[in-house]
Amino acid sequence: MTPSASEIKNPPSGAGDELLAIDCQELYYSFQEGLESALNGATLQLPRGARCLLVGANGVLYVYSGDIAIDEPTRSAGKSTLLRILAGKRLTKSRDCRILGQDVFMNPPNGVVYLGTEWSSNPVVRSDIVVSDFLDSVGGYRHKARRDRLLNILDVDLDWHMHQISDGERRRVQLCMGLMGEWDVLLLDEVTVDLDVLVRSDLVNFLVEESTVRKATIVYATHIFDGLRAFPTHICHLQLGATPTPLLTWDPADRTTELFDIALGWIRTDRDLRREKERAAGRARGAREETRDAKTFFEKYDYSH
Structure with missing residues (x-):
């Protein structure tokens, strides 16, 4: 089940930025001027040695300008966009993103690895x-x-x-x-999807060791949650470019909640919200009424001209 507000803890604030490996607040990003933001106020703050799962729905939302549909999909959950901003591969107007205490755009730190x-x-x-x-x-x-x-x-x-x-x-x-x-911050964007279960398990164990022994920080976007109960220290929910839920501090020893159930609840909510927005814009996925008589079909696909 999705955790209640009482089950969600904020990341440690500590004495200041020196404790944070990643400190990005209120991030906004748009692929094209005048369109909705791909990131809409997303915030992610992680201490050194954190292992954060980035959870959000796959699939895109078609946005509209007035009554005109823009055919190219311009926004999804924003996971890949956020990871690329953290890696310094995309520039935000606010530039309020620090990695290892340094401005990721103006003074990018060494030791950051992005794999997509x-x-x-x-x-x-x-x-x-x-x-x-x-x-x-x-x-x-x-x-x-x-x-x-x-x-x-x-x-x-x-x-x-x-x-x-x-x-x-x-x-x-x-x-x-x-x-x-020897990287300090690792950004993984769905790169374990092609691995078999044994290789993936051994890799996850290696990553846990790296964060424990060297205090390396990992942000990992994935939809495969099998075998990950002991991996995360934090879970971040990214919903249509925003972070509506405070960062969840994860305790693998707590058996009252399942990682899969949390992710499933969040992603189901994401899908429902996306469907509402698409319906309001006059667009919907799934089955719909169609005319299938032969005359209409052949008129629609008339290749004689």
């Missing part, structure tokens, strides 16, 4: 290059001990050719490449 799904479609990483050469080309030889550990965790064959392997195997190479340096 778009990497695997890059033609460069689909070229005929051997995995060992690929990893060395991005500095793998400088991180040999960590690289070798990740090669074992992710079950990667150094003799693979990048253009011959599957998307799941390519994803393992991406994770090895991104994690082999």
Whole structure:
């Protein structure tokens, strides 16, 4: 079930910004001037060593300008947009986003790693290059001990050719490449979706160790919650670009609530809200009344001209 207000705790405020690995408040972002914001006042504050699950519905909301529908979808939950802003890949007008105490736009800190799904479609990483050469080309030889550990965790064959392997195997190479340096903040955007259950479990254990031993901070957007009960220290609900629920501090030892149930409740609410907005704009998904007689059908799809 969705937690009540009494079950939700705020992140520690402590003595100030020095305790926070991520301090982003009231973030607004729009892909195009004059359209609704993809982020609409989102806030995320995390201490060093935190492991935060970013939860929100997939799917997009079609926005309207007056009575005119804009065909391109311009907003979803905002998870990917938020992660890219944290990585310094998108610029917000407010610029009120600090990572490790530094302005992510004006003075970006070292040690921030972003891993997203778009990497695997890059033609460069689909070229005929051997995995060992690929990893060395991005500095793998400088991180040999960590690289070798990740090669074992992710079950990667150094003799693979990048253009011959599957998307799941390519994803393992991406994770090895991104994690082999000693990062301080890790931003993961759905990158474990291609992994089998064993590799994913071993990777999650590695990430928990990194945050516990080195006080590294992780923000992880995912829709796969199996085996994650012991992973998060915090859970952030992102709803149509906003954070309507205070950051949830998660206690894996508390068996009164299930991670899946919390996520399911939030995402069901997100879907209902999106449907309301689409109906108000004259647009709806799902079944609808249609004329299926032959005359109307062939008039609609008349290819004779």
